[in-house]
Amino acid sequence: MPAPFRSAPFELIATDLDGTLLRGDDTVSDRTRGALAAAAAAGARHLVVTGRPAPRVRPLLDELGGTGLAVCAQGAQLYDAATDRIVWSLTLDRNLAEQALGKIEAEVGQVDAAVDQDGRDGLTLIEPGYVMPHPTLPAVRVERREELWAEPISKVLLRHPRLADDELATAARAVVGDLATVTMSGPGTVELQPCGVTKATGLALAAERLGLTPERTMAFGDMPNDLPMFAWAGHGVAMANAHAELRAAADEVTLSNEEDGVAVILERHFARR
Numbered sequence: 685m686p687a688p689f690r691s692a693p694f695e696l697i698a699t700d701l702d703g704t705l706l707r708g709d710d711t712v713s714d715r716t717r718g719a720l721a722a723a724a725a726a727g728a729r730h731l732v733v734t735g736r737p738a739p740r741v742r743p744l745l746d747e748l749g750g751t752g753l754a755v756c757a758q759g760a761q762l763y764d765a766a767t768d769r770i771v772w773s774l775t776l777d778r779n780l781a782e783q784a785l786g787k788i789e790a791e792v793g794q795v796d797a798a799v800d801q802d803g804r805d806g807l808t809l810i811e812p813g814y815v816m817p818h819p820t821l822p823a824v825r826v827e828r829r830e831e832l833w834a835e836p837i838s839k840v841l842l843r844h845p846r847l848a849d850d851e852l853a854t855a856a857r858a859v860v861g862d863l864a865t866v867t868m869s870g871p872g873t874v875e876l877q878p879c880g881v882t883k884a885t886g887l888a889l890a891a892e893r894l895g896l897t898p899e900r901t902m903a904f905g906d907m908p909n910d911l912p913m914f915a916w917a918g919h920g921v922a923m924a925n926a927h928a929e930l931r932a933a934a935d936e937v938t939l940s941n942e943e944d945g946v947a948v949i950l951e952r953h954f955a956r957r
Contacts, residue, residue, distance in 0.1 A: 694953060695900040697723055698755075698887055698913060701734040701744065702818065702870055703906035703941050704923055710820055712748060719947035720748070723954045731755065731890055733883050733903070733913060735869040737800040737808070737838055738763040738770055740821055753893065757800060757838040758867055758877045758909060759886030762893075768804070772889065775802045776878045778833040780863045781840050784876055787859040788842070792852065798823065798841040799832045806838070814843060817872040840864075840876040849874055853908075867909040868927075875909075884912035902953075904938075904946050905930060921949050 697720070699705045705712060720730050733755040734741060741756050741763060751766045762772040781799075789795055798810040808823040809832050810816065816823050826832060832840075844852045853868040856876070860866055864876040891901065903910070903917035906926040914920030914933050922934035923945045931937055938945035 693900065694902040694919065695728055696891060696894070696896045696902070697728050697730045697950065698733045698901055698903040698917060699730065699946060700883075700905040700907070700910055700913075701732060701736060701741070703925060704904050705732070705941070705946055706744075707942055710744075710818075712744075713944050713947070715944045716947040717748070719944075719950035719954070723950050726954045728954065729894060729896065731887070731894075733759075733887050733890075735839075735867070735873070735875065735883075735909060736821075737761065737802075737806055738804060739806055740808070742768070753890045755883065755886035755890050758865075758869065758875060759881045759883045760838040760877055761802070762886060762890055763804075770804055773802055773838065774878050774881055775836040776839055776864060776876065778837060780879075781837065781876060782833065784856075784860045784863040785840065785842075787863070788856050791859050792844060792847060792855050794845075795852070796843045796845070797829065797832060799837040800839050800841070802836040802838045806835070809834075813845075814841075815872070817843075817870055838877065842874045842876070843872055844874075869907050869909040882912035883909060884916040887913055887916060902949070904949070906941065921946075 735758045738756045738761050745765045754763045756763050760774050764771045796811050796813040798814045801807050809826050810823045852874045856866045862879050867875045899918040901917040902919045903913045904921045906923040908929050920934045922931045922937045924940040938949050
């Protein structure tokens with residue numbers, strides 16, 4: 685007869701994707717799959733909370749067998765895998781996005797930009813000079829910046845030819861004000877999203893729909909865009925490969941995403957007696 689699960693203090697497991705749940709090749713290890721399955725068997729819900737827009741999350745949820753909610757686009761989208769639809773979204777006003785870009789370029793010089801379009805089938809559009817930080821993710825190159833604003837967008841992605849990500853994010857925050865929220869979500873990935881929108885706002889909305897609370901939530905992440913999520917959740921776990929700012933804010937640090945760091949923590953809480 686199978687041994688019973690020990691009682692676990694967490695009912696919601698919120699995981700970032702890139703640099704956290706996913707390995708560098710965009711796959712999830714068998715060990716991590718097993719740990720997530722054990723958590724689910726114990727009654728915990730797993731919620732993906734990612735900067736990726738919904739169209740770039742769907743295939744990963746299919747691979748994970750996910751049929752529930754996912755927080756996408758840095759909290760600007762709430763996607764339901766069971767019905768394959770976006771149940772809630774908030775777009776970044778394109779006029780405000782243009783104003784924010786103008787202020788940033790007045791401060792640091794020309795940047796290369798991309799946008800994630802809103803919607804279940806929204807595209808990622810990139811300017812000629814923009815290099816995708818994740819080459820496996822599909823993108824459509826446009827000839828002129830004006831083409832970025834053709835359809836509603838969830839966020840703008842920025843890269844600078846010389847400034848480091850931290851420098852670009854700091855400069856952007858200093859001049860953007862309440863035009864947008866500035867986040868840094870990965871190497872070469874500084875983003876503008878609707879003002880006030882963060883992973884925490886999206887996670888809170890999803891948790892409310894599931895009837896779950898911050899105190900019973902464990903969150904995993906690796907970049908500064910996960911800071912609001914850590915502040916909201918009862919327990920924040922940073923990966924060993926995480927940005928120093930996130931490691932400093934975490935309740936604990938686990939192994940890297942390549943070393944099954946998420947599984948290590950889940951096994952501690954959800955392993956059989």
